[in-house]
Amino acid sequence: MNLTINIGKLKLKNPVMTASGTFGYGEEYSEFVDLNKLGAIVVKGISIKPKEGNPPPRICETSCGMLNSIGLQNMGVKEFLKTKLPYIRKYDTKLIVNILGNTIQEYVKLSGTLDDAGVDGIELNVSCPNVKKGGMLFGTDKKMLGKLIRTVRNNVKNSTLITKLSPNVSDIREFAKVAEESGSDAISLINTIPGMAINIKTRKPKIANMIGGLSGPAIKPIAVRMVYEAYTAVKIPIIGIGGIMNYEDAIEFMLAGATAVAAGTANFVNPVATLDIIKGIESFMKENNIMDLKELTGGLRC
Amino acid sequence: MSKYLIAEIKDNRPVNKNHNLLVLDSPGIPETPSPGQFYMVGIEGTNDPLLKRPFSLFREGNGEIHFLYRIKGKGTGLLRQMEKGEKVSLLGPLGNGYPLPPKNITPLLIAGGIGIASLFPLAAKLSDSAILFYGGRTGDELLMLDELKGMVKELIISTDNGSAGKKGTVIDVLNIFLTSNSQLLTSNLLLYACGPSPMLEAVSRVASEKGIKGYISTEGNMACGVGACLSCAVNTKKGYKRVCKEGPVFAIEEIVW
Ligand SMILES: Cc1cc2nc3c(=O)[nH]c(=O)nc-3n(C[C@H](O)[C@H](O)[C@H](O)COP(=O)(O)OP(=O)(O)OC[C@H]3O[C@@H](n4cnc5c(N)ncnc54)[C@H](O)[C@@H]3O)c2cc1C
Ligand SMILES: Cc1cc2nc3c(=O)[nH]c(=O)nc-3n(C[C@H](O)[C@H](O)[C@H](O)COP(=O)(O)O)c2cc1C
Ligand code: FES
Numbered sequence: 084m085n086l087t088i089n090i091g092k093l094k095l096k097n098p099v100m101t102a103s104g105t106f107g108y109g110e111e112y113s114e115f116v117d118l119n120k121l122g123a124i125v126v127k128g129i130s131i132k133p134k135e136g137n138p139p140p141r142i143c144e145t146s147c148g149m150l151n152s153i154g155l156q157n158m159g160v161k162e163f164l165k166t167k168l169p170y171i172r173k174y175d176t177k178l179i180v181n182i183l184g185n186t187i188q189e190y191v192k193l194s195g196t197l198d199d200a201g202v203d204g205i206e207l208n209v210s211c212p213n214v215k216k217g218g219m220l221f222g223t224d225k226k227m228l229g230k231l232i233r234t235v236r237n238n239v240k241n242s243t244l245i246t247k248l249s250p251n252v253s254d255i256r257e258f259a260k261v262a263e264e265s266g267s268d269a270i271s272l273i274n275t276i277p278g279m280a281i282n283i284k285t286r287k288p289k290i291a292n293m294i295g296g297l298s299g300p301a302i303k304p305i306a307v308r309m310v311y312e313a314y315t316a317v318k319i320p321i322i323g324i325g326g327i328m329n330y331e332d333a334i335e336f337m338l339a340g341a342t343a344v345a346a347g348t349a350n351f352v353n354p355v356a357t358l359d360i361i362k363g364i365e366s367f368m369k370e371n372n373i374m375d376l377k378e379l380t381g382g383l384r385c
Numbered sequence: 386m387s388k389y390l391i392a393e394i395k396d397n398r399p400v401n402k403n404h405n406l407l408v409l410d411s412p413g414i415p416e417t418p419s420p421g422q423f424y425m426v427g428i429e430g431t432n433d434p435l436l437k438r439p440f441s442l443f444r445e446g447n448g449e450i451h452f453l454y455r456i457k458g459k460g461t462g463l464l465r466q467m468e469k470g471e472k473v474s475l476l477g478p479l480g481n482g483y484p485l486p487p488k489n490i491t492p493l494l495i496a497g498g499i500g501i502a503s504l505f506p507l508a509a510k511l512s513d514s515a516i517l518f519y520g521g522r523t524g525d526e527l528l529m530l531d532e533l534k535g536m537v538k539e540l541i542i543s544t545d546n547g548s549a550g551k552k553g554t555v556i557d558v559l560n561i562f563l564t565s566n567s568q569l570l571t572s573n574l575l576l577y578a579c580g581p582s583p584m585l586e587a588v589s590r591v592a593s594e595k596g597i598k599g600y601i602s603t604e605g606n607m608a609c610g611v612g613a614c615l616s617c618a619v620n621t622k623k624g625y626k627r628v629c630k631e632g633p634v635f636a637i638e639e640i641v642w
Contacts, residue, residue, distance in 0.1 A: 111609070112611065112613060114388055115611075135624060136618060136625055138620070141615070142606050142608055144436055146433050147432040153614070156618070348435070354389050354611065
């Protein structure tokens with residue numbers, strides 16, 4: 084039975100990864116999860132300078148989901164390279180670093196530094212405002228997105244380049260195509276969907292930032308649809324994300340067109356969710372006589 | 386005991402109209418939790434509620450873990466309906482717990498409402514040396530009074546409406562105590578507080594005015610409970626810290642209100 088998959092130059096032992104921001108830097112979950120078993124670890128978004136993050140409350144629960152507005156809190160790339168990279172490198176798994184910037188130059192500098200440091204993959208979080216373009220999100224403007232990816236691409240030599248698409252667009256196929264044409268090795272989707280919740284007694288928003296990103300089972304059908312649409316538009320591998328809680332969900336994403344999957348919110352609900360998903364995929368393959376997992380990708384019958 | 390397991394409910398009984406005591410079977414040799422630490426408790430087989438809920442260690446031993454909880458919203462509302470033999474998931478012990486006081490120091494424990502759940506095991510551990518200030522809105526909100534009486538050196542209860550103990554907030558009562566016991570050296574006292582945020586803020590004010598040191602157990606909306614998601618931020622003099630990891634117990638002067 085073959086569970087290995089390829090994302091660009093990267094060969095993963097299985098298709099299961101952790102979604103950025105939900106698994107810390109791996110270390111936090113190492114008490115529960117044998118990190119060696121994971122296809123890849125995608126770490127919390129990193130910026131050049133440390134970021135403080137938003138005031139609390141930063142999350143609230145909604146029906147079958149949660150809203151978060153962490154505000155991209157992180158320790159900055161310097162500290163990451165010093166303390167977190169060596170830790171993850173002790174494990175036999177691939178390391179993908181999610182990055183964020185406020186200008187194209189910041190993305191270029193970050194990706195260059197991480198590429199030099201030898202990380203396996205770089206995932207561009209493009210759901211960030213471009214301060215030079217009046218705060219418009221990189222990921223919601225095709226021109227800006229194309230320019231960002233092309234510039235970063237020229238600087239990244241060894242790491243696999245993944246663009247994490249925002250669901251906040253009217254036609255995901257066009258953005259997937261931009262990513263492919265601009266040189267991205269793969270795309271991952273979806274990031275969280277903007278949402279809001281109000282406490283009716285206090286009349287205050289339930290999270291301090293008012294608007295937060297919705298994640299969890301509530302967004303899964305939207306994510307499956309977007310993965311499917313992207314799959315019809317591009318040839319590069321797709322990493323499916325959004326409400327994946329168990330192996331059935333993971334397989335659903337693969338049938339829609341995903342080559343790999345990442346579990347996010349699921350880690351909070353079940354700290355060993357990633358391992359359960361891997362085991363579940365194995366049993367599913369056995370039961371259904373699937374010799375190679377790659378068969379599943381895009382295996383939807385219509 | 387692994388830090389993550391599925392535990393069977395041995396008992397889940399009301400202690401008053403909106404509080405329950407949950408008794409879980411904790412198989413194997415448990416990693417002994419310390420007072421002030423907490424667990425994430427999850428209702429299995431549903432996505433709504435989705436996240437686990439944090440509850441402080443109330444009591445442990447004899448292969449059992451006890452939680453005292455207030456029925457607040459959806460999660461605790463469902464938890465209350467669960468019966469003996471049903472299962473919940475349990476992640477913990479998590480967080481840091483209360484540092485114990487040095488010798489010859491009188492610990493003053495200040496509990497507001499369900500804050501008693503977290504201070505109860507501390508009171509038990511300090512056996513007979515602690516003075517406990519325990520306040521609630523009304524007399525029937527105050528829990529486990531008989532057990533507490535036998536545990537601490539002195540139990541001073543208060544209620545907002547005067548239906549039990551002294552009338553006023555726990556802070557009013559603490560202030561009166563400190564004024565009328567001015568022979569006590571503040572350097573010989575140590576505060577331990579758990580309760581709603583406004584109470585903790587008031588405790589901090591008292592602590593800084595009188596120059597008393599101590600600890601407070603903070604709250605924050607949690608998702609992971611293990612330090613990974615950065616949901617549970619609390620503002621400290623050294624920037625945001627994680628309630629679930631660096632806390633929930635912080636030195637009083639560390640917190641920025
Ligand atoms: C470290 C810690 C220890 C705690 N110990 C206890 C205890 O021993 N006994 C007890 O009764 N309660 C305790 N609480 C509070 C308890 O976790 C909440 O009352 C509970 O999560 C409410 O869930 P709900 O679904 O009933 O309420 P809802 O209001 O429907 O909850 C919605 C969401 O908000 C979160 N939330 C709501 N209130 C709180 C709160 N006060 N603190 C943190 N998150 C909250 C919930 O976890 C959930 O994600 C503790 C909280 C923390 C952070
Ligand atoms: C608490 C939290 C923090 C997140 N932080 C990041 C981040 O730093 N960078 C990023 O690209 N996505 C981040 N995400 C989005 C997730 O990686 C994922 O795309 C999204 O949550 C949907 O997947 P899920 O439903 O499985 O959680 C975060 C999500 C959550 C819940
Ligand atoms: S709850 Fe996730 S970091 Fe504290």
